[in-house]
Amino acid sequence: MRTKSEARRDAIMETAVSVFREVGFDAASMSQIAARVGGSKATLYNYFSSKEELLLAALLSSADKYADDVMELVKTSGNLPTQLHRFVMSLLKLINSPDTIQILRVAISVGGTSDIGRQFYELGTHRVWSEIAAILRQEIEIGTLRVGDPDMMAMLLRSLCDADMTRNLLGAGAALSDEDAERKAQCIVDIFLRVYGAAT
Template identity: 30%
Template structure:
């Protein structure tokens, strides 16, 4: 096997990211130092700078990876075959599960804490981009409107409303420390059922 060029070894990059993740989740963004990350990752500081310019870029990478994991699962859910209500309930439940898990909540608290100084860290998760979840769900609503299952004059508004119904209450309670542990499977299921029932009361073509 040939040697990787500087900054292109995926194993070394993963080692750095995992070390940084451990540090950020334990002490937050401001308290984390590159020395801490060096020790946690088991690499030299010089090696870290070959792959990442600063700790802001490292934290942004961690946020984007967490987002990608959640969104890939959600896109797969929306692309599945089946009745629209079943698909949306699975989507709603998986979205709430991903957004209320310990790592996501910790990362968002950290990002919000430094948002004024580093707005790009918040934009990394919530900003617009080609894989934006609103766009993905909007495309689903458009397609299911075309097939006659949904009726939405403004599919994007419908998509945003479902996202809010699926995350707003539980996610905010987790984010602000009003719910110490992630919601149970039963709580997630009840929320998804209620969210989709309300959504379909407005947008089902059968209503």
């Protein structure tokens, strides 16, 4: 059970993400976030030493929640194609959602002047892709996949899933319907298994 302090910290991060999405990092202020969460700026500084620390914590918290949800999907019993399809569908829906695109723009906007972007990329996604690599390693061991570097395999899978990222960040992407997500997920899994699937 979460303590009152943990619940308060989570509420601050959730509110901060909303503010950052709406106005961007530079225009957002700790006072603005405090007013919206219902407290003083001093309270925020009891939890986070700076706006930068708050942004990174909020980003990592969102990534952790997603990682937990995705790992449950991947670990659900089923054959490898089914597991991969579930994972890719979930990832495509996440990274193509307007909320994700907005917060990624915020992270990118501070990437040139702080370490937040790099830390989020490395820490925020590391657990998911380490778990995927571990699953791929197991599939290599049982002969479902060809012998290869599971980290490299995971990187290729990630690249296929991120194919629309630049277009979306630049505002040139269209909304991803369930049908489009299904079609793209199937295509990605087919390509991946064509490259790495064990010959039968």
